[in-house]
Amino acid sequence: MKYDICVFGGCTLDQMYYQNEDSQYPYTPNIIVPGGKGANQAVAASRAGAKTTIITRIGKDEIGEFILDNLAYNMVNTSNVEIIEGIENDCSKVYIDKTAKDNHIERKTGAINSFTVDMIESYKEVLLSSKIIMCQLKIPKEVTIELINFCNKHNKTIILTPCRPEKLTITSKENLDLINKVSFITCNKKECETIFETTDIESCVKKYPNKLIVTLGKDGLIYSNGKNIIKLPALNVKVADTTGAGDTFAGNLASFISKGLDLDSSIKKAMYASALKIQKKSAQEGMPYPKELNEFIDSMTTTPIRQLRKKK
Numbered sequence: 001m002k003y004d005i006c007v008f009g010g011c012t013l014d015q016m017y018y019q020n021e022d023s024q025y026p027y028t029p030n031i032i033v034p035g036g037k038g039a040n041q042a043v044a045a046s047r048a049g050a051k052t053t054i055i056t057r058i059g060k061d062e063i064g065e066f067i068l069d070n071l072a073y074n075m076v077n078t079s080n081v082e083i084i085e086g087i088e089n090d091c092s093k094v095y096i097d098k099t100a101k102d103n104h105i106e107r108k109t110g111a112i113n114s115f116t117v118d119m120i121e122s123y124k125e126v127l128l129s130s131k132i133i134m135c136q137l138k139i140p141k142e143v144t145i146e147l148i149n150f151c152n153k154h155n156k157t158i159i160l161t162p163c164r165p166e167k168l169t170i171t172s173k174e175n176l177d178l179i180n181k182v183s184f185i186t187c188n189k190k191e192c193e194t195i196f197e198t199t200d201i202e203s204c205v206k207k208y209p210n211k212l213i214v215t216l217g218k219d220g221l222i223y224s225n226g227k228n229i230i231k232l233p234a235l236n237v238k239v240a241d242t243t244g245a246g247d248t249f250a251g252n253l254a255s256f257i258s259k260g261l262d263l264d265s266s267i268k269k270a271m272y273a274s275a276l277k278i279q280k281k282s283a284q285e286g287m288p289y290p291k292e293l294n295e296f297i298d299s300m301t302t303t304p305i306r307q308l309r310k311k312k
Contacts, residue, residue: 006130009038010112044251244283
């Protein structure tokens with residue numbers, strides 16, 4: 001295989017606004033950084049140790065150069081990035097609540113909307129030479145449908161992060177067909193509730209064992225292994241910014257699976273990666289490399305044992 005991971009998705013420029021102590025937001029962003037679910041997942045997978053490429057489109061301007069340079073800096077292969085004259089790059093204003101550290105995002109779309117169905121055929125060899133394909137629902141839905149059908153036809157593992165969950169509601173037979181065709185779905189609680197039109201998350205993961213993985217924020221994570229419903233509690237860390245937590249989880253999950261780790265172990269390790277990320281500001285800043293992730297896991301798993309020994 002030429003690549004471990006191929007991300008099919010968009011890139012943005014994120015303007016980060018962190019709420020002040022008086023609950024007001026600054027007039028100008030605190031920081032401006034690369035972002036976007038496609039880029040975030042690619043960076044997360046690459047930092048986790050996977051040989052990663054991204055199929056995407058960006059506008060030919062200074063923002064596009066900034067996005068491209070950041071991908072290259074993070075060792076993401078950029079040979080499949082289309083730089084297009086005359087389209088604007090996507091920009092997001094990300095507002096971070098000072099208490100919960102959750103985000104509210106205002107988006108200005110551009111290049112992400114320019115993705116076309118014929119891109120699947122154009123990058124056929126790249127997709128076929130990748131172990132795992134990752135996609136989202138921000139690009140035009142017909143492109144995602146074509147990509148999922150292509151992967152299903154060629155028995156390719158595909159991970160979907162439905163960040164536009166209203167596009168995947170189960171009231172549509174076509175959407176049910178798409179859900180059945182994807183290998184894994186990683187989503188948050190709100191996205192799951194929107195797709196399956198229920199607040200009963202347990203019934204959803206039970207219906208889609210070893211496929212649907214739902215992150216629950218401070219309540220951890222839930223999925224089914226086919227025999228039991230697995231609930232993993234959230235790790236006790238100091239949260240600085242939850243932006244990019246789901247992308248960190250998905251990118252690391254893909255990386256670990258591509259390396260041959262079993263699903264249960266991949267999910268647990270990806271959860272640690274996400275917990276490490278949220279301790280730093282912006283989507284990509286805290287995405288871990290293998291050494292720091294392994295050290296973090298060791299520190300978190302050995303602390304209870306040390307405490308127990310001290311009590312003795």
